[in-house]
Amino acid sequence: MRILxxxxxxxxxxLNWPDQPGEWLSRGxxxxxxxxxxxxxxxxHVSLSQGxxxxxxxxxxxxxxxxxxxxxxxxxxxxxxxxxxxxxxALLIGQAVDAARRRGLHPVLDVVASDxxxxxxxxxxxxxxxxxxxxxxxxxxxxxxxxxxxxx
Numbered sequence: 001m002r003i004l005x006x007x008x009x010x011x012x013x014x015l016n017w018p019d020q021p022g023e024w025l026s027r028g029x030x031x032x033x034x035x036x037x038x039x040x041x042x043x044x045h046v047s048l049s050q051g052x053x054x055x056x057x058x059x060x061x062x063x064x065x066x067x068x069x070x071x072x073x074x075x076x077x078x079x080x081x082x083x084x085x086x087x088x089x090a091l092l093i094g095q096a097v098d099a100a101r102r103r104g105l106h107p108v109l110d111v112v113a114s115d116x117x118x119x120x121x122x123x124x125x126x127x128x129x130x131x132x133x134x135x136x137x138x139x140x141x142x143x144x145x146x147x148x149x150x151x152x
């Protein structure tokens with residue numbers, strides 16, 4: 001939780017700090033989670049899950065490809081600020097993508113549009129921007145979401 005708190009303070013991710021961060025990390029129909037270690041300490045995390053309520057990318061991909069239920073959602077990606085620049089995020093994404101493909105699923109994800117560093121990483125790795133959609137997160141919070149699909 002300490003790394004996630006550091007990322008939240010520095011980058012604003014997650015946009016809204018969860019009441020129960022541990023539960024937030026493992027929420028949904030989880031297919032797997034991976035962590036990265038560097039010099040004996042944890043420095044990153046990513047999860048892979050089936051699409052859940054509020055996930056936009058699985059629906060967009062399914063509508064485009066006519067294959068409902070054939071996606072896996074990459075989420076909860078973060079890397080400790082002091083460990084950045086070592087391709088840790090790309091390695092974590094690679095692990096999740098490989099796991100999705102072994103299950104015959106296509107990896108997709110949603111990212112808050114204001115998280116330009118995350119969007120730039122996904123685009124450098126060849127992820128396709130399917131759409132940017134406005135989503136109501138709370139009664140008083142509308143958020144622009146960028147929906148991506150992994151390269152085929």
